[in-house]
Amino acid sequence: MSDDSRPSPATARAEARTAVVIPAAGRGVRLGPGAPKALRALNGTPMLIHAVRAMAASRAVSLVVVVAPPDGAAEVKSLLDAHALPERTDFLVVPGGAERQDSVKLGLDALPPDYDIVLVHDAARPLVPVDTVDAVIEAVRDGAPAVVPALPLADTVKEVEPASAAGDPEPVVATPERARLRAVQTPQGFDRATLVRAHETITDNVTDDASMVEQLGLTVVVVPGHEEAFKVTRPLDLVLAEAVLARRRLNDGF
């Protein structure tokens, strides 16, 4: 092939195939005793299935890799088989690891070669709207190495000196300027090679993938997040998630 017939990097990125890695291997300790969080039901359907459908709702997504609880891959495969999912999307299931970061890495390792854009989406954010997913993909296609959806904060944030004993008062150290702060959600989107390099290079335990890319010295950009992309973390979040689903059913005229 002559150089002239090769697509430009911008064209190649615009046409790149997109895969999503869904880390779903967490226990959900903060949600209280029960099945692993991703397998718990929201309105009768496992949270993971809601999250998978939210990702597969994007026509740009052609592969979803679910990272299952370490001993739950067979159960997750059966769940995917038992629920209606778009036929245009392929699905893979791999067992996860001890920390979120390990689970994402195991999902990345399972990706076939022909995907150049990768999204990482928490199973614990089952209700993210498709417009948010598409906005993240578009920003990566436009050339950003890493993209996060995020929202401005509703509360003022204080930096404190953490108490040495539980229940002790904590002195405030600083009040960061709220207008410059954002609460970060998922799906986070990446140029695949960048995310792979981040996971190979950064060994500190971090809570999100974009911060690993920041540590490489690259710019991470923010697109608008959505209030329905909240993370189901504590019991009250389950109540909120079911209320959002009930509102959607009403709006859809069911």
Ligand SMILES: Nc1ccn([C@@H]2O[C@H](COP(=O)(O)OP(=O)(O)OP(=O)(O)O)[C@@H](O)[C@H]2O)c(=O)n1
């Ligand atoms: N070893 C782990 C830990 C977390 N996750 C996933 O990472 C996402 C975000 O994590 P979080 O909501 O904190 O889930 P848990 O770790 O399950 O929650 P907790 O800290 O309350 O146990 C979830 O979809 C979770 O399943 C994962 O795949 N592998």
Ligand SMILES: C[C@](O)(CO)[C@H](O)COP(=O)(O)O
């Ligand atoms: C990736 C994440 O959802 C972005 O908000 C978040 O950092 C996950 O953190 P957690 O400690 O696993 O809840």
